Amino acid sequence: MAAACALTAALVLVPLSRHSGHPDATAGAAGTAAAGPGVPAAVGAADAAGAETCRNPEASLRPATADGPAIARIKAAGKLVAGIDQNSYRWGYRNPVTGRLEGFDIDLVRAIAKDILGDPDAVIYRAIPTNQRIPALQEGRVDVVVRTMTINCKRLADVAFSTAYFETGPQVLVPRTATDITGYDSSLKGHRICSASGSTAEAALKAQSFGADISLTVPNQLDCLVRLQLGEVDGMVTDNALAAGLAAQDPSVRLVGRPLAKEFYGVAMNKGASDLVRRVNKVLEDYRRGGDGSPWMTAYRNWLEADLPGIDAPPVPKYRD
Numbered sequence: 136m137a138a139a140c141a142l143t144a145a146l147v148l149v150p151l152s153r154h155s156g157h158p159d160a161t162a163g164a165a166g167t168a169a170a171g172p173g174v175p176a177a178v179g180a181a182d183a184a185g186a187e188t189c190r191n192p193e194a195s196l197r198p199a200t201a202d203g204p205a206i207a208r209i210k211a212a213g214k215l216v217a218g219i220d221q222n223s224y225r226w227g228y229r230n231p232v233t234g235r236l237e238g239f240d241i242d243l244v245r246a247i248a249k250d251i252l253g254d255p256d257a258v259i260y261r262a263i264p265t266n267q268r269i270p271a272l273q274e275g276r277v278d279v280v281v282r283t284m285t286i287n288c289k290r291l292a293d294v295a296f297s298t299a300y301f302e303t304g305p306q307v308l309v310p311r312t313a314t315d316i317t318g319y320d321s322s323l324k325g326h327r328i329c330s331a332s333g334s335t336a337e338a339a340l341k342a343q344s345f346g347a348d349i350s351l352t353v354p355n356q357l358d359c360l361v362r363l364q365l366g367e368v369d370g371m372v373t374d375n376a377l378a379a380g381l382a383a384q385d386p387s388v389r390l391v392g393r394p395l396a397k398e399f400y401g402v403a404m405n406k407g408a409s410d411l412v413r414r415v416n417k418v419l420e421d422y423r424r425g426g427d428g429s430p431w432m433t434a435y436r437n438w439l440e441a442d443l444p445g446i447d448a449p450p451v452p453k454y455r456d
Contacts, residue, residue, distance in 0.1 A: 334356075
């Protein structure tokens, strides 16, 4: 019993509040909307125009270790407030035996906390649904979002991203017994297809549905899997990296076809927190360093290789001045 209590105490998971203030002092790293992690920056016409003409969205600010306002707030609070998922197997999920959050994204959060605060456990985790990732950053409820979030030009109008830390792409997941859906193509016609609200999969389906019924959107990818298991939908579209984890959870489903496009996950931060963006990019530089023995490859082998074999290196970072 004592051991179980100790494991539970090691995890701090705070529900995501819809307001920006925090009633408890321990959540001070997030602050208020006006003084939280990176003062929310107004998105003007120039930002919108920049998103429309974005050519290289994975290019981020060059790494640096100098402290700035965002880093100073995190250090003053003594905690990194991280928006994460607790339902994505292999990425960010609660271990049913230990009660602890685990996964590839969780390992990265811990590396960021260790670099900034000297302690990988100095984290307040906030479980957030897919469509709350951007508002959580804009309203100062979290310092970072490390939640299988795809970097793209539209999102760059609202938040800042680190360099890419994983390559993925949307793909179709169906029951293993299904034979009439063969991929993201005309075979979707007339079928009920689920996606997570605010996801790149939802955007892709809205742009080209191939005649599918795409009226059902849900807060998280796992909710789509439940609908699929209940027979309420015929298939779902999500990142293949996430879908591989879902298939590992439930062998009755499988991926079909090929990924719709090449996409990359990044750590998302407030647009005003440039010092934090540079610091996270420095963490990622160290995380990738070391070849086959790097922390990145160690995390990949630990969490993802069984379901996503064949990856021998992380994405190469891209930078802009």
